[in-house]
Amino acid sequence: MNITSAADGIYRLSANAEDILFEGLWPIPNGVSMNSYIVQGEKTAIIDGVCGWDGVPQTLFSQFEQAGIDVNSIDYVVINHMEPDHSGWLEDFRKIRPDFTIVTSKKAVPMLESFYGIHNRVIEVGDGDSLDLGAGRVLAFAEIPNVHWPETIATFDTLSGTLFSCDAFGSFGAISDAPYDDQLSAEQIEFFEAEAVRYYANIVAAFSTPVKKAIEKCGTLPIRIVAPGHGIVWRRDPHKIINDYRRYAEYQKGPARDEVTLIWGSMYGMTEKAVGPAVEAMEAEGVKVHVHRVPESSWGDILASVWTSTGVVLAMPTYEYKMFPPMAAVLDELGKKRVQNRKAFRFGSYGWSGGAQKELDEIMERLKMKWEFLEPLEFKGSPDEDHLTEIRSRCRELAREVKKIAAASPV
Numbered sequence: 001m002n003i004t005s006a007a008d009g010i011y012r013l014s015a016n017a018e019d020i021l022f023e024g025l026w027p028i029p030n031g032v033s034m035n036s037y038i039v040q041g042e043k044t045a046i047i048d049g050v051c052g053w054d055g056v057p058q059t060l061f062s063q064f065e066q067a068g069i070d071v072n073s074i075d076y077v078v079i080n081h082m083e084p085d086h087s088g089w090l091e092d093f094r095k096i097r098p099d100f101t102i103v104t105s106k107k108a109v110p111m112l113e114s115f116y117g118i119h120n121r122v123i124e125v126g127d128g129d130s131l132d133l134g135a136g137r138v139l140a141f142a143e144i145p146n147v148h149w150p151e152t153i154a155t156f157d158t159l160s161g162t163l164f165s166c167d168a169f170g171s172f173g174a175i176s177d178a179p180y181d182d183q184l185s186a187e188q189i190e191f192f193e194a195e196a197v198r199y200y201a202n203i204v205a206a207f208s209t210p211v212k213k214a215i216e217k218c219g220t221l222p223i224r225i226v227a228p229g230h231g232i233v234w235r236r237d238p239h240k241i242i243n244d245y246r247r248y249a250e251y252q253k254g255p256a257r258d259e260v261t262l263i264w265g266s267m268y269g270m271t272e273k274a275v276g277p278a279v280e281a282m283e284a285e286g287v288k289v290h291v292h293r294v295p296e297s298s299w300g301d302i303l304a305s306v307w308t309s310t311g312v313v314l315a316m317p318t319y320e321y322k323m324f325p326p327m328a329a330v331l332d333e334l335g336k337k338r339v340q341n342r343k344a345f346r347f348g349s350y351g352w353s354g355g356a357q358k359e360l361d362e363i364m365e366r367l368k369m370k371w372e373f374l375e376p377l378e379f380k381g382s383p384d385e386d387h388l389t390e391i392r393s394r395c396r397e398l399a400r401e402v403k404k405i406a407a408a409s410p411v
């Protein structure tokens with residue numbers, strides 16, 4: 001738990017959450033930080049909060065004390081985004097500081113009422129509005145709807161050039177005592193890049209078009225620091241995370257990186273016999289291959305690696321005239337996140353009738369995924385040498401295609 005100074009008059013308070021499923025759904029093996037910022041002019045604002053889980057608001061309040069900040073000095077609470085991982089502490093805060101003013105978007109006002117029964121002392125802000133905190137400190141607001149709920153705004157401190165972006169430009173990964181990019185080694189930055197991809201693919205992915213619009217809008221601001229609601233603060237190179245997010249948004253409709261994700265499932269090891277040869281064939285072409293088994297791998301991990309992959313290989317058998325069910329569930333999730341235009345190949349075993357392929361075709365059609373498949377290869381029972389040779393050959397072809405596509409559109 002820590003409180004640090006992000007810039008003159010700006011403090012970052014943070015609480016980590018670990019051992020939970022984020023949004024009740026996504027595993028976060030490395031945890032997540034929830035960041036809140038205190039901005040001081042003559043008046044004091046707190047921008048974003050943390051969730052209301054047991055003990056988390058108390059952590060935030062004890063950090064106020066550590067920093068010598070009197071809770072009663074808080075005049076404004078700026079709510080960029082109403083999702084309870086940022087606003088859940090409001091009820092606790094109200095108990096110790098009843099007379100603050102909330103600054104938020106028009107669309108957040110009815111949400112304040114429905115989530116927390118709050119309806120007075122609320123100022124509505126939108127594009128072009130600002131809040132003068134005195135001592136030269138003015139907060140400007142920009143609507144960035146659907147990054148990640150419809151009511152979302154970003155707040156920009158014109159004095160320090162700090163963009164408080166809430167869910168935009170965030171990453172997973174708990175943070176101990178070094179929350180700024182200028183304090184981190186290249187390896188640590190790499191860790192947070194991977195955590196940013198997983199955060200993006202799991203949480204923000206479906207809103208990639210709004211993300212692009214938000215980047216366009218915020219791109220006009222003289223940003224010197226990016227201070228998101230999750231993850232590290234970017235002040236040595238604030239445009240790095242903005243450019244990373246621009247790329248992640250492009251990955252949705254592809255192409256992505258020159259990587260392949262192979263997802264496989266197998267009941268009795270028949271399909272599995274071809275997985276190793278498939279991976280080796282693609283790696284021999286110099287392509288990075290991410291391998292996930294269903295249902296063992298989490299959706300979160302699978303989604304993150306498919307998000308960055310231009311190619312996908314699916315390996316699964318037929319099960320009750322359809323495809324192996326956990327594979328169908330994963331594909332359904334990929335379709336809902338609109339992961340489109342992948343180069344793909346599918347192989348798998350069946351016993352008598354087949355049926356997996358038919359369901360795969362239906363899912364692709366229903367979710368309009370536009371994946372371009374090489375001819376699928378199915379085998380009865382165990383694959384023989386000819387099947388394995390053919391699978392190797394198609395995987396090599398896929399890998400070569402992926403390299404060509406990614407090289408032609410570097411993102």
Ligand SMILES: Cc1cc2nc3c(=O)[nH]c(=O)nc-3n(C[C@H](O)[C@H](O)[C@H](O)COP(=O)(O)O)c2cc1C
Pocket residue numbers: 265266267268269270271272316317318319320321322349350351352353354355380381382
């Ligand atoms: C519960 C169950 C349901 C199955 N349903 C079908 C089916 O509808 N059609 C078919 O052709 N094979 C079916 N099979 C046979 C499998 O597809 C076959 O055993 C295959 O080799 C399994 O491959 P795996 O070991 O990679 O899981 C079924 C097998 C099981 C265990």
